[in-house]
Amino acid sequence: MDISAILEPGLLQGLSRSLTTALLLLLPLLWLAQRLRGMVLTARATLLALFCLPLLLPVSLLGGLDPRAALAISQLPVLLLPLYLGLQRKQHRGLAEAAAGLGMGWSQRLRHILLPQYATPILIALTLATLYGLVHNTALALPDWALAAPLLLLLYALIVLAEARR
Amino acid sequence: MRLEITLSCRGVRLKEGLELEAGRGIAVLGASRDDNTTLLRAIAGFEKAQLLIDGHRAKLPPRRHFVLCAAEPQLFPHLTVEENLRLCAAEHSEGAWNNITRVLELDGVLDSLPHQLSPLQAHCAVLARALLNQPRLLLIDEPQLEERDHARYIDRLITLLPGLSFPVISACSRVDDAARLGDHWLYLVGGEARALASANELLLRDDLPLLDEEQATFRLPVVVAGHNTQQRRSHLDFRGGRLSIPLCRCKVGSKMFAGVPLAGAYFSSQPPSPDSGLSGITVTITSLHPRSDDRQLLELDADGTTLWLLLPRKAVEHQGLAPGKQGFAIYPAAMLAAD
Secondary structure (H helix, E strand, C coil): CCHHHHCCCCHHHHHHHHHHHHHHHHHHHHHHHHHHHHCCHHHHHHHHHHHHHHHHCCHHHHHCCCHHHHHHHHCHHHHHHHHHHHHCHHHHHHHHHHHHHCCCCHHHHHHHHHHHHHHHHHHHHHHHHHHHHHHCCCCCCCCHHHHHHHHHHHHHHHHHHHHCCC | CEEEEEEEECCEEEEEEEECCCCCEEEEEECCHHHHHHHHHHHHCCCCCEEEECCEECCCHHHHCEEEECCCCCCCCCCCHHHHHHHCCCCCCHHHHHHHHHHCCCHHHCCCCHHHCCHHHHHHHHHHHHHHHCCCEEEECCCCCCHHHHHHHHHHHHHHHHHCCCCEEEEECCHHHHHHHCCEEEEEECCEEEEEEEHHHHHCCCCCHHHHCCCCEEEEEEEEEEEECCCCEEEEEECCEEEEEECCCCCCCCEEEEEEECCCCEEECCCCCHHHCCEEEEEEEEEEEECCCCEEEEEEEECCEEEEEEEEHHHHHHHCCCCCCEEEEEECCCEEECC
């Protein structure tokens, strides 16, 4: 029996893409999640509120949603990411300066600033976006631009780190 | 170490040379916290400024190795206090670790995460991390703490300063804090350096606004003479007398300084009663310095040690105070201060 014949065209491809991406993101996320332990409660609550917002929308409504609208909602976590990082910018800058003053090398700065402060929320946002795509069967999990956004944010993080060297 | 700094940034204009010695403090004293912060950040390398260190152009912050304790504590939030402290600690003895964590009262919170700390504990943790890092220069911005915690923070800092192998520059917006944190003050008014001199020399400057306020304080070299745990008082001896302060942690025999506020101090022909808690010093008036605010600064001699009183002109006239008159200088308060 050919399963693909009873599925909508492109759905299997989308599901496969979503699963692969989710697995790739979830494995490092499990390790990085423990890095979240130090986040201040309010920051953690903000993070969850921002990133889980799309998942909290009633599924029944989404069932009949236009695929383009579903796509937009699925990308909300990624879109809200800059807002979250912007709110945290003062802390990030302070930590970067503290690290520079203490004479921390680049490897330490990557490990203690870039990963916990930037990579973790970025990966959470990507994972949620992917899972959303998976759950709601939009088959549109992660378009290319959504992957480019976190890369730009990583670049931004490096700039913040580099600023402390001025 | 000599720092030559030329700065014109965020309203702060400065061209000054600072001589720094290990274990000694310079206080940056200015009413504007922002100006003080800008200056410290410039020295640390986070603001644009021209800085020469011993005649050589300053390197980038990681190689400059000047640690700044910012006004807001910056601890790595995913690490425990102990992990934060050990992260960039230079090689140090277990004794140094124990002493720093004990004096800063961090023993009980080493396993805590930064967000579980009180503001005072967070500032103390940042200070401990900086001390254990053993930088070339430690810069301490005025912490944003409630008044009671602020006093505790300064007390703990002063206890640790004498043993340091590097110099310290502290920012202060209050004269009494500056008197406790450094023998030399860089005095900022409106973002410009108006004076760089010892604390006691600056008392004679009538043009420095903060000194006219109730915070005016002079400094005195003292030796910790003993502690009375029942009365929760410590005694500081100097040539010419003894001062009483709230119980401190310093070892008996430690050579320190005392900051003696002039507010509430007065001249009397009688010594205070022993249980009054006041410090009465036998003195002879050596000179009177009139000030523009209708007060007079009295320079006193106590067996070779110079003391000061700041009194209203009317009080001076009423008591007939003049050079050569003997009596008691009564000080209601004194505080331990660093070198």
